[in-house]
Amino acid sequence: MLASIFVWNIFPSAYIEGEGLTPFKVGSEYAIIAVLLAAMALFWRGRTALALSVFYGIVGSLAASIAAELAFTLYFGVTDTANLLGHLFKITAFYLLYRALVEVAFTRPYDLLLRQLKQSEQTERAGRNFAEVELHACEESYLRLMNNALVGVYQTSLDGIMLFANSEFAHLLSFSSAEEMIGGNVAERYRDLQDRARLVEILKREQYVREFETDLWTRNGQSRHVLMSASLKDRTISGMVLDITERKRxxxxxxxxxxxxxxxxxxxxxxxxxxxxxxxxxxxxxxxxxxxxxxxxxxxxxxxxxxxxxxxxxxxxxxxxxxxxxxxxxxxxxxxxxxxxxxxxxxxxxxxxxxxxxxxxxxxxxxxxxxxxxxxxxxxxxxxxxxxxxxxxxxxxxxxxxxxxxxxxxxxxxENATLSEGLQKSNMDLIRQADRRRVGGNAQAYTICV
Structure with missing residues (x-):
């Protein structure tokens, strides 16, 4: 598909400025709707094997996706209301899918297991082992997510000892790896120690702080302007750091x-x-x-x-x-x-x-x-x-x-002042010449009269 778009240039157009959606675009949306309806039917058939919260979340997500695809067949311009509604339905679909799978996986992981497995006494030990493996996999996935994040993520003790840092935070402060930062004192990284004291004071008072701007020293002595969000729980500060140095510049x-x-x-x-x-x-x-x-x-x-x-x-x-x-x-x-x-x-x-x-x-x-x-x-x-x-x-x-x-x-x-001065001088010369002529003419008239 990528080759047909960027190399052979044969992929059909989906939208033409001034004309709206092409038949290919509309047909593709209906094809996607058909696939989503088929998926909804399959989930309906297997609904007894899923927790109700998971089932309703997935079906709701599919329904919102179908509504979004229908909206995407109705707009003429990219700023039309139908296009906006389509994207809102998409956001709703992703949120429901998140609630059904990701959030439930963290808050109620056993709800994702088959009901028969949870209810079977013979497979209780196997189910527990399976849950432990899944939990370990989730922890590894969480760590991968943290290390692949585009912002710095960290945890420190209240007195400033670094407990956790992801790869982006280590890269931001010019460390070769996150492990090098563990155990260090985060106060050493603040350009102004008063900023660290002010951050801790706000956290003690409100338990949470957003968009806290400060300057941090990198390992090689450079200053980076960052935007921080953090929360305090059980004397542990958890937060995220976004480098806004270039934006500030x-x-x-x-x-x-x-x-x-x-x-x-x-x-x-x-x-x-x-x-x-x-x-x-x-x-x-x-x-x-x-x-x-x-x-x-x-x-x-x-x-x-x-x-x-x-x-x-x-x-x-x-x-x-x-x-x-x-x-x-x-x-x-x-x-x-x-x-x-x-x-x-x-x-x-x-x-x-x-x-x-x-x-x-x-x-x-x-x-x-x-x-x-x-x-x-x-x-x-x-x-x-x-x-x-x-x-x-x-x-x-x-x-x-x-x-x-x-x-x-x-x-x-x-130049302007010189020209203005020259113009004034010329005007004065003309006035003086006119005065001399007027005086001369009056004198000549007087002589004639006499």
Whole structure:
């Protein structure tokens, strides 16, 4: 069958979008219904050999399955009510089957034995032996189930001694086998011991806890963020552990992206609503410090006539910035970044082969790392953005990408302010020319009149 679907591609379609179920799908469902009816008839014939709870559970499960298959022949779209009802009937069927077989097997295992066997005094010993074998098989099956579970399962004493752990829990904490964990102290695995104390306190008070978040240390020293559920009975804690480290990382990444979008939005609003360059630059630098998590930042603007970089605005510095001399292209971090049109950085300024020329800017600031990115728009360098931190910076690619995005927004802000300033200057020139012409015309009219 698998080959007919994935290799030969000859398996008939069961559903066609816009047309609904195919005759093959409907016919298959009726065939399944026929098989289920035949099974129900067989169970009816042998009902005397089964416990009533088992018999009714199985027959009810078959009836629910038949209802589900009938519902699956009636829907047109996958979101139709008939499709939903079919799945609800399926869930009901599985639940009844679980109650009839799995739950009864654990709570009343002897009910699954034939009535004649339980009632026969001659076979009492054989029946007891058979039950013991079945119980042992159930225990082995239970252990296999625990070891194949996709979540960690464990048992500890109230004082933290590990009594049982399944393979997934051992794998989660980087142990080669579950047996290695037995007898160890689970408190050693908690990143914060207060979390363990808080968990025990809740269990003593309520006997049960769900969705308890904490961090556990693996055997090789890595931290894993987990979600725990546990119960307390007879001074034994039993529970399950789900590793949600990747989910937490994804949530944190989404949170950062949302914050970054908000920062870019704030910069856009500043660019649109304000023609004052220095006010816009201050807003940009505030967003840089907040979202790149650095200590200080400054902007140097390019003087296109003298080809020098001049300090324009800064934020995060301990002292008031003194008047700084212009910096020629190619000099220091900022000059090289503008000249070479690339990010120039140093994890440790003191050990860098590039000299930081504007020493008055960082004097007494205890800066360790610096990142300088050119501000380029329409192929023209408009200045540079300097970022400083008082501890070593080791950014990832996402951090660098957002830095470049902020640099582009800063360049747009500078370009917008320059255009606005040029437009205002042109307007003032036109007004002055109009005033001169009006004054000249009035003077000429006065002369003629005289």
């Amino acid at each position: 994804a949530e944190e990444k989404i949170k950062i992206q949302v914050e970054q979008l908000a920062a870019l939005r704030a910069i856009d609003i500043a660019i649109i609503s304000s023609a004052e360059l220095y006010l816009t630059l201050k807003i940009v630098l505030e967003q840089v410090i907040q979202h790149l998590h650095v200590d200080a930042a400054s902007v140097l603007l390019l003087n296109p006539h003298q080809y020098t970089l001049e300090y324009a605005e800064g934020i995060g510095f301990r002292k008031e910035i003194p008047a700084l001399p212009p910096l020629r292209l190619g000099e220091g971090f900022a000059g090289r970044a503008a000249l070479e049109r690339r990010i120039v950085s140093a994890v440790n300024i003191a050990e860098s082969e590039i000299e930081f020329r504007q020493k008055q800017l960082i004097e007494g600031e205890d800066f360790v790392s610096v990142y300088t990115v050119p501000l380029i728009i329409k192929g023209q360098v408009r200045g540079v953005l300097d970022i400083f931190n008082r501890s070593e910076l080791h950014p990832d690619q996402a951090w660098l990408d957002f830095l470049e995005t902020l640099a582009k927004q800063t360049a747009i802000a500078i």
